[in-house]
Amino acid sequence: MAGKAATPLLDRGGREASDEVPRPPRSVGLGGQIGKIVALSVTVALAVWAAFPLVQQRQWLGLGIEIAVVAVICYVYLSPRRVPTKYLLPGTLLLIAFQVVPVLYTVGTAVTNFGDGHRGSKAEAVVAIQTSSVTRVAGSTEYALSVATRGTAGTGPLVFLLVDPAGAAFVGDADGLRPLSGATVNGGRVTAAEGYSLLNIGQAAARGPEVTEFTVPTDRGAIRAQGISAAYEGQAGRLYDADCDCVRETATGAVWRADDDEGVFVNDVGERLAQGWKVNVGFANFTRIVTDGAVAGPFAGILVWNLAFAAGSALGTFALGLLCALALHSPKLRGRRIYQILLILPYAMPSFAMLLIWRDIFNTDFGLLNRMLDLDVDWFGGTWSARIAVILVQLWLGYPYMFLVATGALQAIPKEVGEAARIDGAGAWQQFRRVTLPLLLVALSPLLISSFAFNFNNFTAIYLTTEGAPFPADNPGAGGTDLLITYMFRLAFDAQGAQYGFAAAISVVIFAIVAVISAVAFRRTRAQEEVYS
Amino acid sequence: MRIRTAGVVAAMGLALAGAGCGSDTPSAEPSATAGAGGSLMIWADDKRTAALKPLVAKFGQELGVTIEIQAVSEDLHPKFVTASQSGNPPDIMIGAHDWIGNLVQNGAIDPIQLTDAQRGSFAEIAVKGVTFNGQVYGVPYAVENLALFRNTELAPQAPATLEELVAAGKQLKQSGKATEILSMPVGQVGDAYHMYPLYTSGGGYLFGVKPDGEYDPKDVGVGNPASIAAFEKIRKLGEKGDGALKRSIGHENALSLFTGKKAAFMISGPWSIADVKKAGVKYEIEPIPGFAGAKPAQPFVGVQAFYVAAKGKNKAIAQEFVANYVTKPELAKVLYDAEPRPPALTAAFDQVKASDPDVAKIMDAGKGGAIMPAIPAMANVWDPFGKASAAIVGGAAVPATVTAAGKSITDKIK
Numbered sequence: 039m040a041g042k043a044a045t046p047l048l049d050r051g052g053r054e055a056s057d058e059v060p061r062p063p064r065s066v067g068l069g070g071q072i073g074k075i076v077a078l079s080v081t082v083a084l085a086v087w088a089a090f091p092l093v094q095q096r097q098w099l100g101l102g103i104e105i106a107v108v109a110v111i112c113y114v115y116l117s118p119r120r121v122p123t124k125y126l127l128p129g130t131l132l133l134i135a136f137q138v139v140p141v142l143y144t145v146g147t148a149v150t151n152f153g154d155g156h157r158g159s160k161a162e163a164v165v166a167i168q169t170s171s172v173t174r175v176a177g178s179t180e181y182a183l184s185v186a187t188r189g190t191a192g193t194g195p196l197v198f199l200l201v202d203p204a205g206a207a208f209v210g211d212a213d214g215l216r217p218l219s220g221a222t223v224n225g226g227r228v229t230a231a232e233g234y235s236l237l238n239i240g241q242a243a244a245r246g247p248e249v250t251e252f253t254v255p256t257d258r259g260a261i262r263a264q265g266i267s268a269a270y271e272g273q274a275g276r277l278y279d280a281d282c283d284c285v286r287e288t289a290t291g292a293v294w295r296a297d298d299d300e301g302v303f304v305n306d307v308g309e310r311l312a313q314g315w316k317v318n319v320g321f322a323n324f325t326r327i328v329t330d331g332a333v334a335g336p337f338a339g340i341l342v343w344n345l346a347f348a349a350g351s352a353l354g355t356f357a358l359g360l361l362c363a364l365a366l367h368s369p370k371l372r373g374r375r376i377y378q379i380l381l382i383l384p385y386a387m388p389s390f391a392m393l394l395i396w397r398d399i400f401n402t403d404f405g406l407l408n409r410m411l412d413l414d415v416d417w418f419g420g421t422w423s424a425r426i427a428v429i430l431v432q433l434w435l436g437y438p439y440m441f442l443v444a445t446g447a448l449q450a451i452p453k454e455v456g457e458a459a460r461i462d463g464a465g466a467w468q469q470f471r472r473v474t475l476p477l478l479l480v481a482l483s484p485l486l487i488s489s490f491a492f493n494f495n496n497f498t499a500i501y502l503t504t505e506g507a508p509f510p511a512d513n514p515g516a517g518g519t520d521l522l523i524t525y526m527f528r529l530a531f532d533a534q535g536a537q538y539g540f541a542a543a544i545s546v547v548i549f550a551i552v553a554v555i556s557a558v559a560f561r562r563t564r565a566q567e568e569v570y571s
Numbered sequence: 572m573r574i575r576t577a578g579v580v581a582a583m584g585l586a587l588a589g590a591g592c593g594s595d596t597p598s599a600e601p602s603a604t605a606g607a608g609g610s611l612m613i614w615a616d617d618k619r620t621a622a623l624k625p626l627v628a629k630f631g632q633e634l635g636v637t638i639e640i641q642a643v644s645e646d647l648h649p650k651f652v653t654a655s656q657s658g659n660p661p662d663i664m665i666g667a668h669d670w671i672g673n674l675v676q677n678g679a680i681d682p683i684q685l686t687d688a689q690r691g692s693f694a695e696i697a698v699k700g701v702t703f704n705g706q707v708y709g710v711p712y713a714v715e716n717l718a719l720f721r722n723t724e725l726a727p728q729a730p731a732t733l734e735e736l737v738a739a740g741k742q743l744k745q746s747g748k749a750t751e752i753l754s755m756p757v758g759q760v761g762d763a764y765h766m767y768p769l770y771t772s773g774g775g776y777l778f779g780v781k782p783d784g785e786y787d788p789k790d791v792g793v794g795n796p797a798s799i800a801a802f803e804k805i806r807k808l809g810e811k812g813d814g815a816l817k818r819s820i821g822h823e824n825a826l827s828l829f830t831g832k833k834a835a836f837m838i839s840g841p842w843s844i845a846d847v848k849k850a851g852v853k854y855e856i857e858p859i860p861g862f863a864g865a866k867p868a869q870p871f872v873g874v875q876a877f878y879v880a881a882k883g884k885n886k887a888i889a890q891e892f893v894a895n896y897v898t899k900p901e902l903a904k905v906l907y908d909a910e911p912r913p914p915a916l917t918a919a920f921d922q923v924k925a926s927d928p929d930v931a932k933i934m935d936a937g938k939g940g941a942i943m944p945a946i947p948a949m950a951n952v953w954d955p956f957g958k959a960s961a962a963i964v965g966g967a968a969v970p971a972t973v974t975a976a977g978k979s980i981t982d983k984i985k
Contacts, residue, residue, distance in 0.1 A: 154676055155947075166675075173682075239635045244609055246609065246886060247885075265894050267895065312675060402819040403817060403820075404819060405819075416965075504759060505760045511963075513975060514958035515979065
């Protein structure tokens with residue numbers, strides 16, 4: 039009694055495995071040869087295209103990986119041997135690129151404090167603190183700026199030719215500000231000056247970074263450019279002092295010391311500067327899930343509902359899909375095709391739009407459901423009605439898929455099996471319960487498990503309908519229909535901006551939960567397969 | 572880019588030739604000379620991108636640089652932060668002023684030193700909006716705030732108080748002319764932005780104000796007796812009271828209730844004007860009325876602004892552009908034509924006011940409004956405040972709900 043759905047796959051795999059060893063290279067048709075050449079050329083061309091920015095940015099590691107990948111691809115496909123590798127390579131590369139690397143990256147992020155205010159390096163934080171503290175000196179002059187040079191426009195050392203509101207002209211460079219004689223001032227700015235060549239806008243723009251960096255020291259600070267046609271006297275309010283590894287406010291002398299464990303500058307009373315940097319925090323994000331009352335408190339309750347939601351969605355869609363499949367399985371039914379097409383329709387619609395429509399259908403005052411049935415149910419307002427509502431939506435969205443696979447699996451069960459059962463005296467129910475269902479489950483259990491795993495993390499199903507509502511009045515953190523993923527998403531991204539490190543730690547935990555459940559389920563399925571095959 | 576294209580063409584040719592295809596190798600095109608003044612990249616949302624495109628081309632010519640403008644239709648703010656972090660941001664970004672706290676925290680934008688004359692050319696509240704920690708971080712181009720939209724056929728009388736509004740709405744409901752008293756989005760999770768005017772009229776506040784006029788994250792007003800009193804008043808408007816506020820009205824249906832003439836009053840902003848006009852509703856725009864004998868209803872005032880990226884490649888030109896071109900009425904007018912939000916530039920505002928009285932009315936409704944807090948602590952307020960307001964509209968007990976929301980907010984502020 040072998041499940042037919044499974045065997046052909048095995049056979050093909052087996053044949054292929056025994057195929058390759060001693061055979062001489064197959065001759066491939068001209069079309070295949072051309073296809074191969076074009077595909078490889080495109081690959082190489084893409085690689086070259088991608089290599090230029092890597093070289094420009096001096097990303098040698100990235101370049102090395104790229105060269106290695108292209109070399110492996112060319113080697114495998116240009117050599118007449120290694121047939122299995124030819125089949126495995128694209129999948130393996132995609133697996134590494136889209137599964138292994140993100141997982142490693144997530145785990146890597148989980149042990150940092152990466153997030154808003156902790157995105158870059160300490161040096162970047164210091165630069166940000168200092169630049170954002172540069173203020174215009176109170177009562178200082180606003181200058182009209184002409185960028186000029188004593189040498190050639192493209193490379194000569196820069197000077198600032200400045201005109202104050204009274205019309206007096208100055209020249210400023212690293213030595214300070216001096217009056218400028220022999221300058222033509224036109225429309226409030228220097229248009230020509232002896233011994234200097236003025237940069238036009240294009241030239242100044244080309245040397246933009248130099249213009250931005252250029253400062254003319256004064257008693258109270260320094261004159262800096264604002265754009266390329268104005269300058270102001272500014273003073274950095276906060277400066278980094280490498281000796282004490284701290285930031286000091288020049289006006290008040292207040293000090294914020296660097297805390298390299300948390301990646302922030304903090305003063306004696308515990309106030310932090312907004313700009314911090316990314317540091318390794320070890321397992322702090324993981325311990326926070328357990329120790330932080332706001333996180334750990336509702337965790338157990340949400341987990342139970344989450345399991346119920348995933349199981350309810352998976353089993354509910356399976357039951358409904360199977361029911362439809364059984365009903366349409368009878369060859370005597372007329373218009374089967376039409377029914378099948380109608381049943382599959384929900385599957386063909388984009389679930390995003392459908393979720394939003396269902397949200398509106400469940401609206402208390404304006405929703406279709408309440409109006410049609412003349413009900414007054416506050417669907418998303420009560421915990422249980424909201425839970426029933428989201429599962430109903432999942433049922434509607436998910437059953438066509440189960441209907442499809444169940445139809446396929448039913449057709450794969452040989453008729454003789456049913457006939458044999460009937461001859462042995464089994465009724466319709468017994469036949470279904472003892473023969474058809476077990477055979478179906480052999481083929482469909484893996485799908486059920488993956489459906490469970492998918493629904494366990496079905497973020498959109500909740501976020502586009504209830505958004506986790508209803509929320510208990512005294513706890514805006516955890517809602518009645520919140521799944522772990524929506525609950526954690528809110529914790530990691532709504533408060534204090536984005537906390538990627540914490541979010542990554544949560545993802546790892548959810549991943550672990552789903553992995554354990556799936557592993558146990560698969561083990562049990564295998565045991566079942568052994569019984570029935 | 573040129574070099575890359577040429578390289579690809581060459582590599583394709585080589586690869587084809589090497590593979591024995593025998594096709595002739597196309598020669599690499601000569602690389603064009605780079606533009607003398609470099610280029611400027613601007614990120615904005617779709618609407619503004621379309622409107623700005625012809626104008627920036629002209630400004631680019633004047634400046635002698637190529638200005639490119641790219642539409643980022645979704646998540647402009649996080650995308651900009653991520654791009655900054657990887658060292659590859661656009662030179663200029665256009666967005667709302669309440670992002671400033673977060674952008675500064677992430678070192679993504681730099682202060683802009685406007686001259687006194689330039690500062691003076693903007694509405695005072697617009698400059699206040701883009702000021703953070705005493706520094707101006709963006710050049711504003713538009714201000715926006717909520718107002719009351721009234722269907723003048725259904726409700727010919729302007730209500731002076733919320734109570735009058737409710738009475739008028741109830742009467743319309745009884746006579747069957749309307750089905751709702753007021754269209755204001757609440758939804759299942761609440762909407763702090765729309766609730767704020769009613770909350771302030773009831774006497775509540777979110778953050779106290781420091782002596783220098785900026786919001787103080789250490790003085791949270793949610794959870795104090797005044798906020799509880801305010802929410803008691805809001806609860807009376809809710810589902811267990813007058814039924815003027817409902818969780819069943821959210822963003823998805825608030826506008827259609829008003830344009831479909833099912834509600835005579837709507838609380839919304841300038842972004843709704845175009846749709847209301849299109850629906851052919853005879854309307855009037857007024858300040859949001861407050862509770863009788865209470866404080867005036869203060870809407871949040873939001874400011875749309877241009878920011879210079881701290882890690883941009885062409886900061887000098889970007890600063891030049893925002894300081895000298897965004898301050899031109901011409902640009903403000905074009906942005907206004909794309910979407911009728913009141914221009915922040917006084918000269919431009921006066922220009923459009925003559926042809927569009929609605930803009931002036933929106934601006935009037937925003938008088939006495941509170942600038943939306945840009946401090947990072949505000950991120951902790953939206954969610955708990957919104958949910959508390961939804962719960963209270965649904966009839967939850969006020970003191971426990973508001974106290975819990977206040978605690979949730981203060982717990983998260985470090």
